[in-house]
Amino acid sequence: QSSVRLFGALDAGVSYYDAKTTNLTTGASTKQSSWRQSSSGYNSSRLGFLGTEDLGGGLAAGFWLEMGLNNDTGDAGQAAGVGSGGSTAGVPNTGPALFNRRSTVSLSGPLGEVRLGRDYTPSFWNDTVFDPFGTNGVGTNLLTSAHTGDLNSIRTSNSVGYFLPADLGGFYGQFQYGISENVKTTGVASSDAGRGIAGRLGYTNGPVNVALAYGQSTVLDIPAVSQSKVTTANLGAHYDFGIIKAFVQLSQIKYTTDFNTPQAGTELKRNGYLIGLTAPVGPGVIRASYTVAKDSLSGVPDPEASKLSIGYVHNLSKRTALYATASRINNKNGQRVNFGGAGTAFLTTTPGNIQSAGVANGYDMGIRHAF
């Protein structure tokens, strides 16, 4: 008898994206569009292997291996397994990335769980749980961190994690440390690039679920010169009123560079929020969200994007569902958020340029089959 359980999902659909940039001075506009076969519009396509072993005395060991899938092409889903630190400081691991969604081994007991390996960051966990669209498809919120070079925004390699035990009267929490794996030489300033430190604390009881998460990732570290960090803080909640379930999320992401020599550091900030809902309708669920993200730039109006999404999921069974989602993004002050698949030349206005505006539409229609 095998001690391994196979699990996964295939989610494939057809998507249409368009985006229009308008020059507010001349009125001229350009529109680009694309039809795509999309993966993971409702749930992430994946294949995994997991198992647990009861060790007696309340102790258990477990493992979890999960790969992403681009099922339109059969490729493994996520890009090469970027993680906090290869053998060179801050350099992502390359090579064939396989179980890049999660690859962990755990020991758990009455005092909680210790988990080693590649895992989700606490702040991304918050981001996806309190989004009616679960950060999948065109309805994905605008809050997720995407600062260039941040290896710890969604997942962290080389992580040591601790999870509070399950029976704390509704309280739950986790702490995560991602080892930078950099080499230190005695007498020489060393780099922390790649390091990730993060935590999450929440409370759930009956209809309520609320959680606060915080994470700090060292993106660049030029020893004795400067350190660049991404700091993520978010607070999310959902409340189930029965007829509808309401979602709310507040998020702040800061990219900070501090210099060792006496000079002013720099800071880029993205503040955002989300409100949303899900509503059961017979065998289906209606989903909707409105999300706003505003960047801080000094001297120019703040680039801002807002997104309105609405969708319907029709459950054919617990495992199989059809879905459709429509979403519209409005960019202001030169912000240029769009739907990823629509090409590189897309919406190339300068951030902070108040002379242009961009509107983008995205539509998903697909099937999700879990196993």
Add this chain to the structure above:
Amino acid sequence: QSSVRLFGALDAGVSYYDAKTTNLTTGASTKQSSWRQSSSGYNSSRLGFLGTEDLGGGLAAGFWLEMGLNNDTGDAGQAAGVGSGGSTAGVPNTGPALFNRRSTVSLSGPLGEVRLGRDYTPSFWNDTVFDPFGTNGVGTNLLTSAHTGDLNSIRTSNSVGYFLPADLGGFYGQFQYGISENVKTTGVASSDAGRGIAGRLGYTNGPVNVALAYGQSTVLDIPAVSQSKVTTANLGAHYDFGIIKAFVQLSQIKYTTDFNTPQAGTELKRNGYLIGLTAPVGPGVIRASYTVAKDSLSGVPDPEASKLSIGYVHNLSKRTALYATASRINNKNGQRVNFGGAGTAFLTTTPGNIQSAGVANGYDMGIRHAF
């Protein structure tokens, strides 16, 4: 209880290939040869995961993930998951290709099956079903399309497929559309490169099985200048006489380039046919085929290759078989078909050059174990 079924096969053998080029004027000849450990000489080495779910009312959902294997090295078999269109027009998807043989999710019911993902093309399906050697090993027929850059010759990524229901009195059929995923910009001619459109229609009843397939793949599309397409049409049949089962196949592959400005387009054509048989002998099967492919070139004699193959499969069980195949290719008019593994400098005569001739021999001996 898992809803996933594992399946696959490992097929490994030892092969010997040689090839001799003779200058018809001087009589001088060069011979090259190689011993190899070959994969997939009888059946394709592969590992897969599949499952189906009964949704009630005649509806069912299903998934199919299948990777190729080069079991002589342990590598995943097929090259990086080429498909119809990456984010740049006509550019194959790269990255770790995993389930590149097939990666689909399906919804099927009384009206047929809708299938999304990476799948075989209808014309390749015809090509392999009506070949006694099933397009595996040295006995593979000469008809399969291999035009440079055609991303839809054997499989298509980003495909939306429709299959007729099973109970149509023996008639069966499918239609497939591979989305190009190119970006269109308003007011600018856009590319269809990577798009595949194909279909297949057949009839099977008792001893007879016959099918016609057609496919058109846009290989290159320089908007407003030229479009290059590969068109494949083939007709195959087999008939089971009891003592022997007879196979026949007709095939035409055209590579056409059309120009938008008034000038003549170009067309390369490969016409071919196959006749073959299989004959049960105790626990084994004898297999034989003769296949001819002739290319059209203007102004010179048509390059032509013929191939005679004979083999024997000895079944040790339903899952395990030993096999041996011998095959001989004769090239005429500068044609230079050989057995793939025998090196790059191999048979480098100029197509259309009637001053040279090439003969190649290939031998497979191996074991196929299915699971």
Add this chain to the structure above:
Amino acid sequence: QSSVRLFGALDAGVSYYDAKTTNLTTGASTKQSSWRQSSSGYNSSRLGFLGTEDLGGGLAAGFWLEMGLNNDTGDAGQAAGVGSGGSTAGVPNTGPALFNRRSTVSLSGPLGEVRLGRDYTPSFWNDTVFDPFGTNGVGTNLLTSAHTGDLNSIRTSNSVGYFLPADLGGFYGQFQYGISENVKTTGVASSDAGRGIAGRLGYTNGPVNVALAYGQSTVLDIPAVSQSKVTTANLGAHYDFGIIKAFVQLSQIKYTTDFNTPQAGTELKRNGYLIGLTAPVGPGVIRASYTVAKDSLSGVPDPEASKLSIGYVHNLSKRTALYATASRINNKNGQRVNFGGAGTAFLTTTPGNIQSAGVANGYDMGIRHAF
């Protein structure tokens, strides 16, 4: 009912490595160190699929597919599936390496087993079986071949293997031939680069196990100019005294280059030995080993490294264990062996330079969960 069995292990830990180089003339020294999340400190992290089929008459067929895993990042473990010969002589196969630990299909019966595919070399098998630390983690012995470019040091692709049957009164043995897959042209000297020939013969009975292995790998072959070969010979034994189990190993690795024109060939030699023990202590096992490797260089003192390792494995169950290992390396005469993960600039003394000495320490602490 599936004929496939899933198996594997995840082994993750936290490791600390340091290394100190001292200039024996000036007394100046440099120390480097690194914390890492390590994989496979006790057992190799891996995921595999295997199965056997009883064919009757004492015959059986079987397959084995096993991938390595770097579970700190989720990447597939071993580097791209290097093997004896791609399509160019001696060139490793690249592409997505998946089942690079082992990928074989077998037919076995009363006369033994024939095995085709990618498999361990006989000499590495000897090296790992007679090491108390099983060539995993910081305790790994110093004997394993690591000559640049040797594609057959640990595993061989394209191999045809034969194993003696199991019931020979305690005697066991295997022979392995790795096909070079090079192309031969008549009248031209051809290359054997990539070819591997190896064997192993042993005897086990009650407390005793002893085996001799020999392997020869053609690393480079410049036809008609020179041939470079790695020859490995090792002899290992362990004896179970009950309270302790004693291990001993002798090893010689030679890198030889022979020239076709009359001139002296060259030869580099590494001689080494290991003594070790394991001792059961309640639910755990103490492990210890001392290993020495000495290289031969003409004209200078022989570079030499010795390693002392001690560890403890605490079994929480048959499948789950906690472990800790400490190991110390002493380098002499400019030898520069260290613990792999500690950076590229590490211990860069010149081999043969008796003016410097290096000491390295390695510590593993982790959990192994098998499934």
